[in-house]
Amino acid sequence: MSLRVKTFKVSGIHCEGCAITIKTALATIPGVKNVNIATWENKVIVTYDPQQTTPDVIAEKIETLGYSVVEK
Numbered sequence: 001m002s003l004r005v006k007t008f009k010v011s012g013i014h015c016e017g018c019a020i021t022i023k024t025a026l027a028t029i030p031g032v033k034n035v036n037i038a039t040w041e042n043k044v045i046v047t048y049d050p051q052q053t054t055p056d057v058i059a060e061k062i063e064t065l066g067y068s069v070v071e072k
Contacts, residue, residue, distance in 0.1 A: 003033060006055050008044045009071030010062055013037065018067075025065055029053050 013019060019037040022044060026035045031052025036045040046058055059069040 002050070003047050004050050005045060005047050006058070008046070008055075008059060008062065008069050010042050010044050010067050011070050012067040013039050013042050013044075015039065021065060022062060022067065025061055026058060029057060029061060032058065 010022075013022070016039065019039050022037060023035045026032050026044075026046060029048075031049040032046060033049065034047040037043070038045070044062065048058065062069050
């Protein structure tokens with residue numbers, strides 16, 4: 001298994017509550033192994049298994065929460 005790391009630039013992350021919401025939601029996606037959020041930089045860093053999910057699936061999940069992925 002070869003994991004990949006992808007950084008998403010996301011607008012609308014204002015606090016630790018936002019970070020927890022995003023982390024919890026992304027953890028439900030099969031293949032997502034780790035989620036780190038740099039709130040002050042509006043970055044979501046995801047470690048995932050490319051055989052189980054894609055950056056597009058991850059970005060769509062973030063957007064369903066009401067955040068905008070400005071850079072994939």
